[in-house]
Amino acid sequence: MNLSERQQKILRFIISFMGAHEYPPTIREIGEEVGISSTSVVNYNLAKLEEYELIARDREVSRGLSLNRPRLAEIGFLAATNGSANGGARSAAAGRFTVPVLGRIAAGEPIGAIPREAHDPEEWIEIAEGLVNVPSDRLFALRVKGNSMIDASVLDGDIVILRQQDTANDGDMVAAWIEGDEETTLKYLYRDGADVRLMPANPNPEYKPIVRPAERVRINGKVVSVIRVLH
Amino acid sequence: MNLSERQQKILRFIISFMGAHEYPPTIREIGEEVGISSTSVVNYNLAKLEEYELIARDREVSRGLSLNRPRLAEIGFLAATNGSANGGARSAAAGRFTVPVLGRIAAGEPIGAIPREAHDPEEWIEIAEGLVNVPSDRLFALRVKGNSMIDASVLDGDIVILRQQDTANDGDMVAAWIEGDEETTLKYLYRDGADVRLMPANPNPEYKPIVRPAERVRINGKVVSVIRVLH
DNA sequence: ATTGACATCGCACAAATGTTCGTGTACTAT
DNA sequence: ATAGTACACGAACATTTGTGCGATGTCAAT
Known part of the structure; x- marks a missing residue:
């Protein structure tokens, strides 16, 4: 074809x-x-x-x-x-976006560099426009595997929708790869001088912040929405 | 009009x-x-x-x-x-539903009996069909206020989408009003003889199950989806 | 050169479809 | 009663819009 x-x-x-x-x-x-x-x-x-x-x-x-x-x-x-990527027609006010689910994110499992163009995603989901507060370009989704993100109140099977970006503001929830620890995690990002502090969403003191040198943390994207579908 | x-x-x-x-x-x-x-x-x-x-x-x-x-x-x-309520036209394959956000749910705050017909909801959200696995009738949404539901991994500001029903199966996540305790909570439901056991979603032992006589627990609806929009 | 699949063009036609207008009926206010 | 307003009917009309068909150009295989 x-x-x-x-x-x-x-x-x-x-x-x-x-x-x-x-x-x-x-x-x-x-x-x-x-x-x-x-x-x-x-x-x-x-x-x-x-x-x-x-x-x-x-x-x-x-x-x-x-x-x-x-x-x-x-x-x-x-x-x-x-998106505005493919220079040209811009989908207006359609009210829904189709987002690729690029893979699973699990404790210790790197998700690699998030590709800029979709490459054979395993599935696609449609989301309503109101569920994201950002331009619809560079959106992708990950399905959460395991309960390693529970400190961010993200459970096994949840779908997180992210916007691909290398940097983020303080307070953003990001998916980040921590070199050395060799794991990807979902946390709130805060800068602390040369360090970044990754704070869990759960105020329970059992979940402690992770502090690492900034150069060892690679941000994959900013979380814009979390969706849980129960069965 | x-x-x-x-x-x-x-x-x-x-x-x-x-x-x-x-x-x-x-x-x-x-x-x-x-x-x-x-x-x-x-x-x-x-x-x-x-x-x-x-x-x-x-x-x-x-x-x-x-x-x-x-x-x-x-x-x-x-x-x-x-829904199939209003006998007749059945909306097919539209791909999206409009769901009323009927109010806020917070610790100790009763949400009352969930109305069968929408009565002046404060807002409406659109969701994509795939985000719910049930017929689209009798769906409504609640905005979560406060962190009282954190043991169900539901945070302040989240939107929970429920299907109005008085009963539920074991393992369903439900919104339930507990008489006596005078509070509404989001938990997994399990039956235990004449009792119902409401289990938190968080396996952390700090969050303990609530066990109450069945007649003191009134189910408001079954949670079919949880949506979190970050800013 | 010839053939044939593919892609285009123009044009005519018929059906689908929005618009307009004169008329009629029921109900209400004056 | 009279006038006015809202709603309805049906038929004629003018476009809009999908379809069909013959002719032409391109390109690769024969």
Whole structure:
């Protein structure tokens, strides 16, 4: 499945259009935007996209389009459009973001450098816009494995949503890799001169802050939301 | 603003249609479903609904409708249509639910009987479908005030999403009012003969289970999701 | 050179769909 | 009664919009 330049533009336009409107565009609207004079050509490419199962169409229905968001996310299209990365269409007021779950985070298990582009994430989740207070670019999620984060009130199975960034402000909850300790942890970050102090969220004195030299702490991202789904 | 029977039916149909389709219905589709033979009558009522700011319309655009979800939620319309309660339209595969935040839950503060119908909630949140594993009816949310729930790994400011129900299975996390103790708490529920055992989520031995006679524990709802938004 | 798959174009057509307007009915206020 | 307002009907109309089809251009394989 190789998307032509036009098909990609069409896809991008549909996504941004549906973000801005609440209904899909017409064939002609697509044509005008993408620069296709013939409706039949748009139709032709739409048929291709449907063949690839990236969109679905209702025949003989005006604006009878719908996006296959999971598939789109798989090929990195929704993620690209969510953010301002892939210079171009900016998804507006759509009300939901698709975020890749990049892996599990567990005691002692490094999550490595968080990739800037999604690389074959194991799953995707959709979140409502209101659940994050930041621009939707560079968001990713991790599923928490084990109870090592319990001092941050994050439990086994929880999903933490982070924004990829190398630095953070005092008081931010971050996912950080601690060299030497060789473990990733979720803590509140505070700077203390040349040291960083990683404070647990749990005020219980049993959970003590971790103090390490700043150069030994690598911040993976800032936690913007924690979601727990019970069964 | 008094919605006529027809206007309500129209609204319900639009909501369910958009749940099922991903694009809005046409005037004629609405007319057929609601039982209006004249397109102009549908148009007329649509204009009314727009006047009430319950929907928005793009003139001269086919299917140029959009729902004002927050307003709709305010008057309890989305909530009613979400569930199977209001006999009829079942919102399908919409991907998101609007849930009322009915109040705060804090140590010692009773939240009272959870109302079956939304009564002037202070705010509404939208959640993605995947974040709950239950039918979307009878969902409501509470904002956690204070750290009294920390033994359930629920922190100040968290939002817990619950499904209103009077009973629960062993192992469910529930919000329960304990008569005598006069407080509401979030715990895992286990039955122990005539007693119920409310277990904290935190394995730390400091947090001990609460054991009470079953008749003194009133279950408000089962927690289906916990959401934390950091700032 | 020929063939054939692919992608485009333009255009005409038919169906889908929003808009307008004259008319009628019920109910309320004057 | 009279006038006014809200709501409804149906038919005609004008666009909007999806579909179909013949013709053209490109490119690689034969």
